[in-house]
Amino acid sequence: MTDVTTTEAETLPEPENYSQAKERLDEIVRQVRGKDVSLERSLDLLEEGVKLANQCTDLIDQTRWEEAAEEAAGDAAGDAAPADAPVDSEPQEA
Numbered sequence: 605m606t607d608v609t610t611t612e613a614e615t616l617p618e619p620e621n622y623s624q625a626k627e628r629l630d631e632i633v634r635q636v637r638g639k640d641v642s643l644e645r646s647l648d649l650l651e652e653g654v655k656l657a658n659q660c661t662d663l664i665d666q667t668r669w670e671e672a673a674e675e676a677a678g679d680a681a682g683d684a685a686p687a688d689a690p691v692d693s694e695p696q697e698a
Contacts (some may be wrong), residue, residue: 622663625656632656 619625632653636646 619656619659622660622667625663629653629656629660663680 619628634647636649641649644680
């Protein structure tokens with residue numbers, strides 16, 4: 605027998621996106637609310653839940669950052685051409 609124990613949380617793959625992480629969080633809540641969960645298992649689930657909540661927060665922050673960057677890029681693309689940029693009055697042929 606070995607003394608090393610692994611929890612189910614350690615063997616589960618990390619969610620790939622926000623929806624998967626939130627779904628797993630909902631599952632954890634259901635399990636912890638159940639009357640048949642041991643204290644040790646509840647603590648393992650709490651640890652997994654905290655990690656998932658942090659991951660969800662990171663994903664939300666990343667999404668907001670990407671949206672802000674895209675908006676800034678769109679604003680920059682909409683700016684007028686610099687005054688010293690050449691103006692091509694004739695259409696180019698392909």
